[in-house]
Amino acid sequence: MQTKNNTKPTILVTNDDGYFAPGLRKLIELMRPLGRVVVVAGEQSMSGMGHAITITTPLRLKTVTKSDDYEEYICNGTPVDCVKLGEQVVLRAKPDLLVSGINHGSNASINVIYSGTMAAVIEACIDDIPAIGYSLADWSHSADMRHVDNYVQNIARQVLEKGLPKGICLNVNIPPASTIPLRGIKICRQSHARWIEEFDSRQDPRGAEYHWLTGRFENDDRGEDTDQWALENNYVSVVPVQYDLTAFKAMDMLKTWNLNGKGN
Amino acid sequence: MQTKNNTKPTILVTNDDGYFAPGLRKLIELMRPLGRVVVVAGEQSMSGMGHAITITTPLRLKTVTKSDDYEEYICNGTPVDCVKLGEQVVLRAKPDLLVSGINHGSNASINVIYSGTMAAVIEACIDDIPAIGYSLADWSHSADMRHVDNYVQNIARQVLEKGLPKGICLNVNIPPASTIPLRGIKICRQSHARWIEEFDSRQDPRGAEYHWLTGRFENDDRGEDTDQWALENNYVSVVPVQYDLTAFKAMDMLKTWNLNGKGN
Numbered sequence: 001m002q003t004k005n006n007t008k009p010t011i012l013v014t015n016d017d018g019y020f021a022p023g024l025r026k027l028i029e030l031m032r033p034l035g036r037v038v039v040v041a042g043e044q045s046m047s048g049m050g051h052a053i054t055i056t057t058p059l060r061l062k063t064v065t066k067s068d069d070y071e072e073y074i075c076n077g078t079p080v081d082c083v084k085l086g087e088q089v090v091l092r093a094k095p096d097l098l099v100s101g102i103n104h105g106s107n108a109s110i111n112v113i114y115s116g117t118m119a120a121v122i123e124a125c126i127d128d129i130p131a132i133g134y135s136l137a138d139w140s141h142s143a144d145m146r147h148v149d150n151y152v153q154n155i156a157r158q159v160l161e162k163g164l165p166k167g168i169c170l171n172v173n174i175p176p177a178s179t180i181p182l183r184g185i186k187i188c189r190q191s192h193a194r195w196i197e198e199f200d201s202r203q204d205p206r207g208a209e210y211h212w213l214t215g216r217f218e219n220d221d222r223g224e225d226t227d228q229w230a231l232e233n234n235y236v237s238v239v240p241v242q243y244d245l246t247a248f249k250a251m252d253m254l255k256t257w258n259l260n261g262k263g264n
Numbered sequence: 265m266q267t268k269n270n271t272k273p274t275i276l277v278t279n280d281d282g283y284f285a286p287g288l289r290k291l292i293e294l295m296r297p298l299g300r301v302v303v304v305a306g307e308q309s310m311s312g313m314g315h316a317i318t319i320t321t322p323l324r325l326k327t328v329t330k331s332d333d334y335e336e337y338i339c340n341g342t343p344v345d346c347v348k349l350g351e352q353v354v355l356r357a358k359p360d361l362l363v364s365g366i367n368h369g370s371n372a373s374i375n376v377i378y379s380g381t382m383a384a385v386i387e388a389c390i391d392d393i394p395a396i397g398y399s400l401a402d403w404s405h406s407a408d409m410r411h412v413d414n415y416v417q418n419i420a421r422q423v424l425e426k427g428l429p430k431g432i433c434l435n436v437n438i439p440p441a442s443t444i445p446l447r448g449i450k451i452c453r454q455s456h457a458r459w460i461e462e463f464d465s466r467q468d469p470r471g472a473e474y475h476w477l478t479g480r481f482e483n484d485d486r487g488e489d490t491d492q493w494a495l496e497n498n499y500v501s502v503v504p505v506q507y508d509l510t511a512f513k514a515m516d517m518l519k520t521w522n523l524n525g526k527g528n
Contacts (some may be wrong), residue, residue, distance in 0.1 A: 050344075051314030051377050058474035059463075080314070081477070084461045089475060110390060113315050113507055126374060126458050158521050167456070168511045185523040189510040192431070194390050197348045199323075210322035211353060213345070238523065240514035243377055246453040247432045250504035257422050259449040259502065 008069065009035035009096035009160055012124070014082040016046045016103065016116025019064075019074050023102035026145050027134060030152045031099060032070065034160065038095065039064075039072040040086040042079065047105075051119040052078045061085055079120035087127065097160055098124035101134035102152070104143060108135070108173040108227035108237055109191040109219065118171055122243050125169035130159050132170045137231050144177035151185065151236045164240075171239040173227055179234050186235040191226035193219035272333065273299035273360035273424055276388070278346040280367065280380025282309045283328075283338050287366035290409050291398060294416045295363060296334065298424065302359065303328075303336040304350040306343065311369075315383040316342045325349055343384035351391065361424055362388035365398035366416070368407060372399070372437040372491040372501055373455040373483065382435055386507050389433035394423045396434045401495050408441035415449065415500050428504075435503040437491055443498050450499040455490035457483035 011031045015024040019041035031037050040061075046052075054077045064072040075085055079100065087094060100120040107115040117133045124131035134152055136143055155172055164170070171190075175182060195215040203209055219228050227237035275295045279288040283305035295301050304325075310316075318341045328336040339349055343364065351358060364384040371379040381397045388395035398416055400407055419436055428434070435454075439446060459479040467473055483492050491501035 045320075048317040048319045049314070050316045050383065052316045053314070053378055053477060055311065055477055056309075058466075058476055060472070060474050084477065085463070085475065088461050088463050089465065110507070112509055113386065113390070114317055119314065122377065126377070155523055158523060162521070165511075165514055165517070168514045171509075187515050187518045187523075189512065189515070190508050192508070197352050199349070199352050201353065202322075208324070210324050211349065212322055213317060213319055213348065238518060239509075240511040240518055241509045242511035242514075243374070243509070244454050244456070245376055245435075245503075245505045245507070245509075247429075247504040247506035248453065250429055250432045250506075251451050251453070253429070254451045254502065254504055257426070259419055259422060259451075 010091065011035045011037050012086045012091065012095035012098045013037055013039045014041055014079055014086065014100050014120050016049060016079045018042050018045045021104060022141065023104050023136065027099060027102050030149060031156065034153065034156055035096065036069045038086065038090060040082040040090060041074060042082060043074045043076055046078050046116045048114050049078045049116040049119065050114055051080055051122065054078060054081050059085060061089060079116040080123045083120050083123040094127065094129050097156065098129050098131040099134065099156060102145065102148065103135035104141060105139040106135055106137040106173055106231065107133060107171060108231055109193040110195065112171055112190060112241065121169045122241065125167065126243055128166065130164045132156060132159060132172060134172045136174050136176065138176035147177050147180045147182065148174050155238065167242050167244060168240050171241045173231055173237045175231050175234055182236060183234045186230040186237055188227040188230050188237045188239050189225055190239055191219055191228035192221040193217060193228055274355065275299045275301050276350045276355065276359035276362045277301055277303045278305055278343055278350065278364050278384050280310045280313060280343045282306050285368060286405065287368050287400065291363060291366050294413055295420065298417065298420055299360065300333045302350060302354060304339060304346040304354060306346060307338045307340055310342050310380045313342045313380040313383065314378055315344055315386065318342060318345050323349060325353060343380040344387045347384050347387045358391065358393050361420065362393050362395040363398065363420060366409065366412065367399035368405060369403040370399055370401040370437055370495065371397060371435060372495055373457040374459065376435055376454060376505065385433045386505065389431065390507055392430065394428045396420060396423060396436060398436045400438050400440065402440035411441050411444045411446065412438050419502065431506055431508060432504050435505045437495055437501045439495050439498055446500060447498045450494040450501055452491040452494050452501045452503050453489055454503055455483055455492035456485040457481060457492055
């Protein structure tokens with residue numbers, strides 16, 4: 001698969017579990033046959049960081065390895081910082097593709113909002129870079145990923161070949177290995193589910209109270225066209241995601257409101 | 265405006281600039297005539313935190329003041345943590361309204377994605393609480409806010425009276441005081457603008473390189489129905505925001521792709 005450097009696509013790879021995560025290593029292995037791979041990953045796990053950026057502390061970038069078709073860097077920032085540094089400081093150009101993951105844990109449904117994995121993808125999308133987030137619905141650090149190869153590579157190949165519409169990126173979620181054989185890929189919408197928060201409140205040795213965030217996932221959305229349904233029925237879910245958050249359907253309703261307060 | 269406690273709406277107030285920010289104090293002042301106000305704010309500025317949540321360190325909540333119609337708490341978490349703690353630990357119930365801000369700086373256009381102010385609003389929206397984010401397009405800590413009162417209160421009053429459709433919250437941005445008199449409120453869509461990142465790269469006294477994230481805002485969207493246009497033309501912008509990120513228009517196109525790799 002070695003071709004001349006200037007004919008191979010450049011693939012920027014990041015994640016939110018940190019540079020040491022097996023999911024990142026798997027994604028690197030799967031991307032290397034497809035192009036020149038440049039990895040910029042965080043030195044720490046950044047799960048739950050959403051679309052955070054680092055503006056009050058300076059960012060550091062360490063070179064791990066650098067060759068013609070493979071480069072790897074570690075930084076002290078968030079997944080979104082990794083994308084920005086990858087583009088502006090490492091590549092000084094746009095990559096042909098940004099992939100993020102493979103996340104240890106599902107980013108289907110409402111998880112897309114909290115996900116650092118998907119924040120990196122959305123950041124690339126804002127910059128008009130075709131971008132894909134991959135997540136495995138298994139939180140274990142040592143999760144079995146032997147069933148993901150073809151799905152991950154096929155989706156990346158198609159995006160490299162066809163591109164994606166402006167303003168749209170992909171959120172891919174893969175069922176755990178315990179459910180194989182999988183039934184294929186399903187194009188889905190984001191399920192309307194949510195986390196029900198429950199704080200585990202405790203006292204420290206000095207008697208001061210503190211709270212651990214915990215919660216349980218609740219899915220009231222019974223649709224069979226959702227990412228959550230797909231995962232529960234042994235399909236790989238692919239949701240096209242946009243960063244235009246405008247609720248267009250609500251605009252006309254709001255225009256009927258007396259928001260300027262005249263006559264109040 | 266004092267009525268019996270059980271007839272007044274409960275308004276949860278937070279922000280992302282920290283409990284000491286003048287914009288938060290202004291919002292508290294404007295909400296107190298409208299109901300029982302409960303403030304849960306961060307002890308630090310959390311600008312640029314996006315939808316981050318705190319899962320690896322315990323959360324602490326300090327009581328600043330507590331009376332029948334006013335309570336104030338400080339926490340060590342993100343804006344999203346403030347909403348979760350406010351609901352689950354402080355109120356142990358849903359408030360009638362969540363307001364966040366008044367942010368020192370615009371959250372119009374793509375800023376909604378990076379904004380801690382709007383992350384708090386979206387978090388409440390996920391929990392079916394009517395929610396409004398207010399931002400002033402002036403980054404100064406000592407920004408003049410004397411022109412915001414009627415706009416902020418009128419929008420909150422209408423939402424308390426009418427509610428908001430499920431899955432939809434409001435992103436309100438107000439032009440700076442230097443532009444008064446304002447021309448009123450405009451219902452808008454999110455402008456398709458973005459930040460062009462530029463890193464300011466330096467060497468520390470030990471010779472190691474570090475990078476400050478900087479950038480300039482670029483708006484190529486010439487539409488006169490956008491929040492950015494409204495701000496630049498002396499209108500208060502109101503964008504209805506949704507957390508369903510599905511790009512429905514791209515689903516049919518993706519279904520024509522050979523994603524399962526058959527025939528490859």
